[in-house]
Amino acid sequence: MKDRKIRVRFAPSPTGGLHLGGVRTVLYNYLFARQQQGTFIVRIEDTDQSRYVPGAEDYIFKCLAWCGLLPDESPLHPGDYGPYRQSERKPLYLTYAEQLIASKNAYYAFDTAEELEQMRNNFKTEENPSPQYDRHTRMKMKNSLVLSEAETQRLIQLNTPYVIRIKMPENETISFTDMVHGEVTFNSSLVDDKVLLKADGMPTYHLAVVVDDFLMKITHAFRGEEWLSSAPVHILLWKYLFGLEWMPQWAHLPLILGPHGKLSKRDGAKYGFPVFAMNWTDPKTHELTEGFYEKGFLPEAFINLLAVLGWNDGTEQELFNMNELIAKFSLDRVHTSGAKFDFEKAKWFNQEWIKKLPASQLRAPVKQIFEKKGIHIKDDPAFDSIVELVKDRCTLLPDFYTQASYFFKTPEHWDEAAVKPKWTVEKNRFFYELIEKMNELPHWELHEIENIFKLLAAEKNIKAGELLLPFRVMLVGGKFGPAVFLIAEKIGKPETINRVSTALNIFNA
RNA sequence: GCCGCGUUGGUCAAGGGGUUAAGACGCCUCCCUUUCACGGAGGAAUCACGGGUUCGAAUCCCGUACGUGGUACCA
Numbered sequence: 001m002k003d004r005k006i007r008v009r010f011a012p013s014p015t016g017g018l019h020l021g022g023v024r025t026v027l028y029n030y031l032f033a034r035q036q037q038g039t040f041i042v043r044i045e046d047t048d049q050s051r052y053v054p055g056a057e058d059y060i061f062k063c064l065a066w067c068g069l070l071p072d073e074s075p076l077h078p079g080d081y082g083p084y085r086q087s088e089r090k091p092l093y094l095t096y097a098e099q100l101i102a103s104k105n106a107y108y109a110f111d112t113a114e115e116l117e118q119m120r121n122n123f124k125t126e127e128n129p130s131p132q133y134d135r136h137t138r139m140k141m142k143n144s145l146v147l148s149e150a151e152t153q154r155l156i157q158l159n160t161p162y163v164i165r166i167k168m169p170e171n172e173t174i175s176f177t178d179m180v181h182g183e184v185t186f187n188s189s190l191v192d193d194k195v196l197l198k199a200d201g202m203p204t205y206h207l208a209v210v211v212d213d214f215l216m217k218i219t220h221a222f223r224g225e226e227w228l229s230s231a232p233v234h235i236l237l238w239k240y241l242f243g244l245e246w247m248p249q250w251a252h253l254p255l256i257l258g259p260h261g262k263l264s265k266r267d268g269a270k271y272g273f274p275v276f277a278m279n280w281t282d283p284k285t286h287e288l289t290e291g292f293y294e295k296g297f298l299p300e301a302f303i304n305l306l307a308v309l310g311w312n313d314g315t316e317q318e319l320f321n322m323n324e325l326i327a328k329f330s331l332d333r334v335h336t337s338g339a340k341f342d343f344e345k346a347k348w349f350n351q352e353w354i355k356k357l358p359a360s361q362l363r364a365p366v367k368q369i370f371e372k373k374g375i376h377i378k379d380d381p382a383f384d385s386i387v388e389l390v391k392d393r394c395t396l397l398p399d400f401y402t403q404a405s406y407f408f409k410t411p412e413h414w415d416e417a418a419v420k421p422k423w424t425v426e427k428n429r430f431f432y433e434l435i436e437k438m439n440e441l442p443h444w445e446l447h448e449i450e451n452i453f454k455l456l457a458a459e460k461n462i463k464a465g466e467l468l469l470p471f472r473v474m475l476v477g478g479k480f481g482p483a484v485f486l487i488a489e490k491i492g493k494p495e496t497i498n499r500v501s502t503a504l505n506i507f508n509a
Numbered sequence: 510g511c512c513g514c515g516u517u518g519g520u521c522a523a524g525g526g527g528u529u530a531a532g533a534c535g536c537c538u539c540c541c542u543u544u545c546a547c548g549g550a551g552g553a554a555u556c557a558c559g560g561g562u563u564c565g566a567a568u569c570c571c572g573u574a575c576g577u578g579g580u581a582c583c584a
Contacts, residue, residue, distance in 0.1 A: 013584045048583055113582080127510050130580055163582050181514070190512055191580090198582040205584050229513055229579035254515085255577070262577070308533095312522065316532050335515095335522090338577065342520045345534045355547080392547045403546090418544090465543035472544055480545040 006038025008220050010071070011209070013045045014056035017280030017289050018063045020263065020341065021224055021256040024306040028253065029222050030069045031307070031329040038219070042074035043212060044085040047202045054283055063277035063291075067299050068322065081216040086208050093203035096211050096241055097164040097196050101144075105240045106196060108162045109133075109143035110155055132192035135170055164197040166206070166233060174232040179220075179251035179331045186232040194233050206230060210237040213248055221248040225338070228252045251331055254310050255338040263341055265289045273343035277302070296397030297346075298365070301353035305346050310335050319352055351395040359384035362391065366400045373401055375408045386490070389482050403481065407490055411477030414503055418479050419470045423507055430460050430467060431474075431504055435497050444493045450485045474503035 008029045012022060033040035042064070044057055057075070064070060073079030083089055100106035111119070116133070119141065123131035131137060138145060143165070144152040156162065172188040196207040203211070213221060231250065238247040258267035258275075268275035268290060278291035292302050304320055312318075313328045320328070354362065366387055367377050377383045390403040437452045453471070457464045472484045475496065481487060488496045 011584090015584075045584065051583065109582095111582095116582085125510085129510055132511095132580065161582090165582095184513075186513070195582050200582080202582085204582070208584095224578090225514065226578050227584090231513090252514085257577075309521075314523070316523085318521090318533060337515045339522090340520060342534070345521060348534055390546090393545065463543085468543050476544085478545085482544095482546090484544075 004217065004219060006033060006036040006219050007041060007217050008033050008038060008222065009041040009043050009213070009216065009218050011043045011045045011212075011223075012060055013048070013051070014060060015048075015051045015053050016056060016282065017265070017276035017291075018060050018278070020275055020277075020306065021253075023063070023067060023069075023277050023302075024256065024309065025222055025224060025253060026064065026067070026069050027303060027306055027325075028251075028311075028329070028331075028334070031325050032220065032222070032331070033072075034326045035329060039072045039079070040069075041079070041081075041216060041218075042071040042084065043216065044075055044087075045205065045208065046085055046087045047198075047204065047208055049087075049200065049202065059278070059280060063293075066278060066293055067303060069303075086203070086212065089208075089212065090202060092215070093197060093207055093211055094201065097203070097207060100166070100196070100237075100240055101164065103240060104167070105236075106164050106166050107144045108152055108156070109141065109165050109193075109195075110147075110160055110162045111142050112161075115142065133165065134168060134192040135189065138165075138167075138193055161199040163195045163199050165193040165195050166236065168193055168233075168236070174235055176231065176235055176250065178228075178231075179249055180254070180334045181228070181252060181336055184228065184231065188232060188236070191232050194230070196237075206233050206237065210234055210241060214238075214242045214246060218248045220251065222251045222253060225252045225255050251334070254335050256309060257338045257340045259340070271343065273341075273346070296369075296399070297350050298353045298357070298362075298397070300357070301346075301350040304353065305349040309339050309341065319349075319356070347395045354391050354394050354397075359387040359391070362387050362400075365397055369398055369401050370405075370408070373405070375405065389486070393480070406476050406481070407487070410495070410499055410502065411475075413477060414506055415473050415478040416506065419473050419507055422466070423470070426460065426462060427467060427470060428504070428508060430456060430462060431470070431500055433460075435500055438493060438497055438500075441493070444489065446485050446489045449488050449496075453485070470507070471500075474500050 010022075010026045010029050012018065030040050032038070042061075046052065046057075061074070061076060071077070073081065073084065075082075075084040078084060097106060101108065119133070119137060120131050123137060133141065140146075145167070147155070168191050169188045173185060174188055175183055175185040178184050194206050195204050197203055209221075212218075231252075235244070235247070238244055256263050258264060259271060260267075263275060265275055267273075274290040274292045274295045274297075276289050276291045278293040279288060280291065281288045293299075300321060303322060303325070307320060307325050307329070308318060311329065311334045313320075313330075314333060363380065363384060367383065370377055386404050386407050387400065390400065393403045394400050434453065434456055437456060438449070441448055441452060453467070454464050457467055468484060469479060472479060472481065472487075475484065475487050475491065491499075
């Protein structure tokens with residue numbers, strides 16, 4: 001790889017939701033690009049027309065926007081290396097595939113799907129349950145290696161569907177230095193003759209990545225570890241087509257695992273945690289997979305938790321903002337082993353970020369939750385002070401609703417079980433008299449309220465502590481929330497009196 | 510089956526020949542708090558196994574086991 005401007009790319013296939021692991025790959029790309037003053041590109045790998053899913057591409061960009069990981073070049077903001085969708089680059093690939101045929105590193109294959117299946121069945125043994133199209137079998141198939149030149153040309157003239165396959169060399173050692181794994185070695189004899197160009201004229205991933213990474217001048221290529229096994233194919237393609245000195249440096253990132261093996265949508269549904277960045281509804285099955293956004297995560301927290309799932313800076317620091325990540329991220333501290341995703345820890349990150357951010361930054365998303373529940377916020381400064389008051393009690397954004405909705409509306413149910421067992425006629429009388437005292441109170445202010453409350457309690461010879469919990473349940477509905485007199489002050493005199501008398505009816509029923 | 514990559518508490522992890530093997534999440538106990546949280550103090554729990562190399566191995570080497578990915582005209 002020559003010395004040149006850093007260019008990295010995230011290359012998603014628009015076939016569905018954007019997975020946790022996908023976002024982390026984007027993130028590492030982004031951090032690396034920003035740190036190295038490079039360019040971050042998004043290229044859409046839509047070469048499989050049978051897997052085209054409408055809406056998936058828009059969805060991906062929506063997720064990136066929410067995460068704050070916007071690319072410098074993409075189909076939406078093209079740079080000088082477009083088009084940025086592989087489907088729009090289709091004519092390019094044939095040229096390169098034919099170049100490989102000319103150099104005898106690839107060949108035409110005319111086998112039908114049925115013939116391939118037959119081959120696999122014929123050669124299947126106990127030791128080899130999945131025979132490959134490789135040096136053992138290719139001479140028994142229908143391809144330009146066994147057919148005469150004339151016959152090959154004739155079939156092509158006849159519009160016989162064909163694919164172009166790479167011809168893997170025999171017994172060559174292929175190795176490269178991966179930025180996270182170090183030296184990785186393969187024997188070419190063990191790799192099959194992968195299809196490079198499909199019968200519909202579209203390239204497979206293998207051809208497309210190599211061609212596009214070259215044409216787009218990619219210098220560093222990050223991808224999931226599931227690609228490591230096909231690295232030898234890509235390395236050979238680089239060697240045959242463009243020269244190894246132009247090949248990007250590879251970084252194969254460790255997988256993110258679920259509770260039992262690879263993390264899947266199913267795990268999310270089963271264990272009740274999101275696996276996609278944002279909600280995704282499959283347009284065919286209408287199946288909804290939950291997203292971190294809708295679950296109530298802050299993008300800051302989502303980015304933070306993803307960054308440290310497979311990387312750390314070597315210190316005890318766990319909370320990082322984007323700028324710190326850009327400054328501190330380094331590939332040589334990315335782990336080699338997969339990490340199990342722990343939703344409990346993920347929630348902790350969100351809670352930390354809620355505590356960390358000022359109310360002014362929490363306001364917009366929290367407000368949105370209230371609006372959805374039918375509570376319209378008019379007074380932003382007042383709302384901010386309430387957000388500030390309850391944020392220590394919230395781990396996910398919707399918690400703000402349960403923790404603060406009583407500031408805006410009368411509770412619908414009361415935790416009677418917390419009060420009733422210790423309810424007495426004396427307490428009952430206390431609260432009736434409290435209503436009167438509150439009514440007479442000229443200045444509705446925290447300390448004044450507390451004062452009359454305590455004086456009355458002393459007068460009635462009841463410990464204030466005995467009365468505080470019932471009072472709280474009357475105002476809040478349950479035994480939670482900040483200081484009870486503060487709540488009374490905030491909701492105002494008429495509403496406090498209203499809630500006390502409403503609750504009294506219920507406690508006495 | 511074959512090939513690749515991995516393996517430090519339940520989970521995320523630091524440590525890369527000599528350490529009482531950090532820290533975080535979660536769990537438990539206590540303190541703070543007339544609620545719930547926040548905060549604070551403590552606790553239980555670990556180097557997959559077997560062989561080497563070495564005065565000494567979590568750390569290096571080799572096996573084994575296990576996990577994981579690949580083995581598609583999917584990415």
